[in-house]
Amino acid sequence: MFKLMSQLSLTGLLLLPAMLLQANPIRVVTEYRGFYQLQNNDGSLGGYATEVVQALFAITGDTPLFEINSWGRSFHEASSNNNVLIYSLSLNPERAELFDCVAELNKEQLFFWALKGNIKQPLNVLDDLRHYRIAVSIASNPDQYLTGQGFTRLFRTSTPEYALSMLYKNRVDMIISVEKPINNQVEQLGYDVSQLSKVFQLEELNHPLCIAFNRNSDAALRERYRQAFASLQQNGTLAQIRKRWQLDHH
Incomplete structure (x- = not known):
């Protein structure tokens, strides 16, 4: 036993x-x-x-x-x-x-977003965006990609909400986001969703x-x-x- x-x-x-x-x-x-x-x-x-x-x-x-x-x-x-x-x-x-x-x-399907009426020229290829001020989250997928492409007018932010505020205050020309999250964030921050406009999509930024x-x-x-x-x-x-x-x- x-x-x-x-x-x-x-x-x-x-x-x-x-x-x-x-x-x-x-x-x-x-x-x-x-x-x-x-x-x-x-x-x-x-x-x-x-x-x-x-x-x-x-x-x-x-x-x-x-x-x-x-x-x-x-x-x-x-x-x-x-x-x-x-x-x-x-x-x-x-x-x-x-x-x-x-x-x-x-x-994800990422888009470049701007305030309506702020982008006057047609955006057909990535090079068309080089002279615009673009806000990106630090170490994000868009930050890494655009940095690798030699973009120099990147404004790196700690949060997506801060990037949105910069856009609505005209401190940057564009931000990058998926459609569903950005609508949610805009409403939470009290901004007008109808002012936002998709201006460009880059397939190279779309990843699982x-x-x-x-x-x-x-x-x-x-x-x-x-x-x-x-x-x-x-x-x-x-x-x-x-x-x-x-x-x-x-």
Whole structure:
């Protein structure tokens, strides 16, 4: 009997590390951004992307430790520290070398926006935009791309809301955003949505919006979240969340 109990105890001890690996606190870094990451009335973090992240954690059993930073800070934390989850990350080719996308939240269509009547000349190619003042979030996908293209009149802001304020105060000529988040942000800031106009779209800026870990993160951890996302897709949970946020299925 004692031998059997010893064997059972040993088996339990052997299983314990595996169980602990399946239930870890995970740092989660993000920013407030349109309808993806919203501050709820009670101060908690909500939004479409946040709901997907929370659904993933419900499956993995891990505990999310949310941190709301500027995008530049969140990007630095996730790229510099292993096993830190970041969302919502636009996965451009440069970032794909650093990050593993474990869940695709959306396919973004980014537009350049201006106030109606402020852009007099037709904008046909990217070079037509070089002499305009463009506000971009620090370390954002548009910031990285336009910097790489040699744009020099970029005004880097810590938040999308600050960029919007600069646009409405005529301190910049253009900002870059997805349509749904920008409408939400304009209304929250009390500006007139009808003054906004899409003036240009650049396909090179359209990338999958992801939940990701850096590529040096634990491979088993990354795979666990990839499988959790596959479960959300298969059991209909993702479709329900997308419908609630009025997003088309993909």
